[in-house]
Amino acid sequence: MCGIVGAIAQRNITPILLEGLRRLEYRGYDSAGVAVLASDGSIQRVRAVGKVIELEKALEAAPAGGHLGIAHTRWATHGKPAEHNAHPHLSQRLAIVHNGIIENHAPLRKRLIDLGYSFTSETDTEVVAHLLAHYYGEKKDLLEAFRATLGDIHGAYALAIIHQDQPETLYCARAGSPLVIGEGSDEHYLASDPLALLQVTDRFRYLEEGDYARITRTGCDIWSRDHQVAERPVKRYEHAAHSLEKGEYRHYMLKEIFEQPDAISDTLAGTLGDDHVLTAVLGPEAETRLGEIRNIHIVACGTSYHAGLVARYWIEEQAGIPCQVEVASEYRYRTVVVPDGTLLITISQSGETADTLAALRYAKDQGYLATLAICNVAGSSLVREADWRLLTHAGPEIGVASTKAFTTQLVALLWLTTALVQVRGGDAALVARNVAALRSLPGLVLQALGLEPQITALAERFANKHHALFLGRGPHYPIAMEGALKLKEISYIHAEAYAAGELKHGPLALVDEDMPVVSVAPSDSLLEKLKSNLEEVRARGGQLITFACETVEHHDDSNSVTYTLPWVEDCISPVLYTIPLQLLSYHVALVKGTDVDKPRNLAKSVTVE
Incomplete structure (x- = not known):
C-alpha cells in the first residue's frame, strides 16, 4: 500500500518524485513526504498528512530541490497517521523511506535507546534509520553499515536511503516488498512500482528477493542476499500489459x-x-x-x-x-x-x-x-x-x-x-x-493457464447449448457457483450450480445427453463422495466435463472428458480451480459470438440499488 520513489540526476528531481507519488495514489495512503539533498549539502525534508496535493502545498510554502532524493506515501501500520510518523525519517545525516514491516522493531528500539538515540515517531522505520546511523558511526563505510543493518532487521521491507556524506549515491534493498531500478540518460530512478516512473523511463532492473543496491547517475551495483554481485538484466516495460489497453489480447x-x-x-x-x-x-x-x-x-x-x-x-x-x-x-x-x-x-x-x-x-x-x-x-x-x-x-x-x-x-x-x-x-x-x-x-x-488450448477446443461443445450444470463440494461448491455465473454472464447460456450431493434432490431430472455438467474434483476429503455424484450423471448419459487433480484416477469416454490440474494444498485449491472455469466461460462466449467485455444488461460497478 505504501509507495517509494527515488531519483539521482543532474537536474532537480523534486518534480520527478512528486509525479511518481501521484502515479502511486491508487495504492492507498494517509500521508506523504519527500527528502532531497540540497545544493548546500543539507537534507531538506517536507512531509504532510493527507493526499499528495497537501505535500505539494507544503513544498510551495517550503521549497525543496536537489539532484538526489527520495519520496514516500505511507499507509499507517505502526503509529497513527500524523506528520511526525510520515516518511522520510531522519537520523543524523541520513534520510530513509520504507515499505513493509520490521518485525523485530521493539527489541531494536530498546537497544538503540540504550545507545542514546531519541525517537520522534512511533514507526518501525525510524528504528532502521537509527540502526544504520549507528553502524555508520562504527564502520565509517556506508555500504558496510547498510549490510550490517540488513543483517539485524527481520520482516518485509523495501528501503531507500540517502546520506549527506555520499551526495552522488542512492542505496536501496528489498525483501518481501517489491522495488525496481529505472534507467535514464545519465540518471537513475527507484520505485516500488514501475508505474511511478513511466514519465521518465520504460527500462527497469527488477530487484530479486534479498537484493540490495548502490545507485549512481551512471549505473548501479547490485548484490544478492548472500553478498554476491548480482546481474539483473534491464527489461523494457511492456506498457500494454499493465495499462488500460488490451495489448496483444483480443479482449x-x-x-x-x-x-x-x-x-x-x-x-x-x-x-x-x-x-x-x-x-x-x-x-x-x-x-x-x-x-x-x-x-x-x-x-x-x-x-x-x-x-x-x-x-x-x-x-x-x-x-x-x-x-x-x-x-x-x-x-x-x-x-x-x-x-x-x-x-x-x-x-x-x-x-x-x-x-x-x-x-x-x-x-x-x-x-x-x-x-x-x-x-x-x-x-x-x-x-x-x-x-x-x-x-x-x-x-x-x-x-x-x-x-x-x-x-x-x-x-x-x-x-x-x-x-x-x-x-x-x-x-x-x-x-x-x-x-x-x-x-x-x-x-x-x-x-x-496452460490449459487454455485444451479448453479452447472444449468450448466448441457448447456452441448449441442453452443450459449447463456446475457441481462442486465443500469450498469448491462456491467455485462451481462462480463458474456458472461467469458462463451465464458472458455467453448467455443458462447455467446453475449445485452442491453435488444435491443432485438427487431435484437437479438430476435435468440431466440428459444434451446437458453439459461441469464439475471440479480436487483430491480432498470429499473426493469419493463427489465421484459417486458424478456416476449418477454418467449413468444418465450426461455430458460430463471434469477438472480434476492429476492424482485422481479417471476413465473418459464419448460422454465424459477430464482435464487435470496439479496437486496443491487444500487451502489454495479453490483459487486454482477457478482458472479453468474462467477460461471456459471466455472461450464459450467467443464461440457464441457475444460481447465478452460488455455483456448485455450488465455494468462493471453497480452503483444503484
Missing part, C-alpha cells in the same frame, strides 16, 4: 485472466513472513484487536459473495470462528442479530457497489466490533468508510465479468484466515503451510 477479460499470477503476487507483497503473516498491514488498531473477534459476518454481491462463501469454509475450519455470509441486498432489509465480538467484512471490487455500501452504513449502528473492507480500489467509498481495510492489488479490471478481482479476493481472505489462526495462538504448522501455499500460488496459476 480485456482474457488479458485480466492472464494477469492473475502478477495480481496475486502484488496482493501478497509485504504481507508474508518466512512462516507467518505480517498482521500489521491491517493497521495498528486492527492488529491489536484481531484477537477479540468471536464471530464474523461477510456481506457482498455477485462474484464477491462467492469469495465470501469460500472464506466461510476456511474461517470456520481453520480459525474456529462462526462465519455467516449474506448477499448485501438482502442483509440490509432484515433484522440482524449481532453477537458480541462480531467483525463485519464487506467485499467489493470497485468499493462503490451500492448494496454493499448501504449494508456497511446500516451495520454502523448494529453493534459490530469493527468493519473491514476487502477492496481493489484504495480511494473508494467502501475503503474510506470501513474501520479497517485490506486492499487487493489486482490493478484496473475493465471486463465486466470479474476474474482477477475474484482470485485476489480469495487470496486476501485466506491471508486473513491465516492471520486469525495466528493471533489466536492456533496451529503454527498450519500457519506455515498456508504461507508456503500462498507463496506458491502465482506459479501454480500460471501452470493452470
Whole structure:
C-alpha cells in the first residue's frame, strides 16, 4: 500500500518524485513526504498528512530541490497517521523511506535507546534509520553499515536511503516488498512500482528477493542476499500489459485472466513472513484487536459473495470462528442479530457497489466490533468508510465479468484466515503451510493457464447449448457457483450450480445427453463422495466435463472428458480451480459470438440499488 520513489540526476528531481507519488495514489495512503539533498549539502525534508496535493502545498510554502532524493506515501501500520510518523525519517545525516514491516522493531528500539538515540515517531522505520546511523558511526563505510543493518532487521521491507556524506549515491534493498531500478540518460530512478516512473523511463532492473543496491547517475551495483554481485538484466516495460489497453489480447477479460499470477503476487507483497503473516498491514488498531473477534459476518454481491462463501469454509475450519455470509441486498432489509465480538467484512471490487455500501452504513449502528473492507480500489467509498481495510492489488479490471478481482479476493481472505489462526495462538504448522501455499500460488496459476488450448477446443461443445450444470463440494461448491455465473454472464447460456450431493434432490431430472455438467474434483476429503455424484450423471448419459487433480484416477469416454490440474494444498485449491472455469466461460462466449467485455444488461460497478 505504501509507495517509494527515488531519483539521482543532474537536474532537480523534486518534480520527478512528486509525479511518481501521484502515479502511486491508487495504492492507498494517509500521508506523504519527500527528502532531497540540497545544493548546500543539507537534507531538506517536507512531509504532510493527507493526499499528495497537501505535500505539494507544503513544498510551495517550503521549497525543496536537489539532484538526489527520495519520496514516500505511507499507509499507517505502526503509529497513527500524523506528520511526525510520515516518511522520510531522519537520523543524523541520513534520510530513509520504507515499505513493509520490521518485525523485530521493539527489541531494536530498546537497544538503540540504550545507545542514546531519541525517537520522534512511533514507526518501525525510524528504528532502521537509527540502526544504520549507528553502524555508520562504527564502520565509517556506508555500504558496510547498510549490510550490517540488513543483517539485524527481520520482516518485509523495501528501503531507500540517502546520506549527506555520499551526495552522488542512492542505496536501496528489498525483501518481501517489491522495488525496481529505472534507467535514464545519465540518471537513475527507484520505485516500488514501475508505474511511478513511466514519465521518465520504460527500462527497469527488477530487484530479486534479498537484493540490495548502490545507485549512481551512471549505473548501479547490485548484490544478492548472500553478498554476491548480482546481474539483473534491464527489461523494457511492456506498457500494454499493465495499462488500460488490451495489448496483444483480443479482449480485456482474457488479458485480466492472464494477469492473475502478477495480481496475486502484488496482493501478497509485504504481507508474508518466512512462516507467518505480517498482521500489521491491517493497521495498528486492527492488529491489536484481531484477537477479540468471536464471530464474523461477510456481506457482498455477485462474484464477491462467492469469495465470501469460500472464506466461510476456511474461517470456520481453520480459525474456529462462526462465519455467516449474506448477499448485501438482502442483509440490509432484515433484522440482524449481532453477537458480541462480531467483525463485519464487506467485499467489493470497485468499493462503490451500492448494496454493499448501504449494508456497511446500516451495520454502523448494529453493534459490530469493527468493519473491514476487502477492496481493489484504495480511494473508494467502501475503503474510506470501513474501520479497517485490506486492499487487493489486482490493478484496473475493465471486463465486466470479474476474474482477477475474484482470485485476489480469495487470496486476501485466506491471508486473513491465516492471520486469525495466528493471533489466536492456533496451529503454527498450519500457519506455515498456508504461507508456503500462498507463496506458491502465482506459479501454480500460471501452470493452470496452460490449459487454455485444451479448453479452447472444449468450448466448441457448447456452441448449441442453452443450459449447463456446475457441481462442486465443500469450498469448491462456491467455485462451481462462480463458474456458472461467469458462463451465464458472458455467453448467455443458462447455467446453475449445485452442491453435488444435491443432485438427487431435484437437479438430476435435468440431466440428459444434451446437458453439459461441469464439475471440479480436487483430491480432498470429499473426493469419493463427489465421484459417486458424478456416476449418477454418467449413468444418465450426461455430458460430463471434469477438472480434476492429476492424482485422481479417471476413465473418459464419448460422454465424459477430464482435464487435470496439479496437486496443491487444500487451502489454495479453490483459487486454482477457478482458472479453468474462467477460461471456459471466455472461450464459450467467443464461440457464441457475444460481447465478452460488455455483456448485455450488465455494468462493471453497480452503483444503484
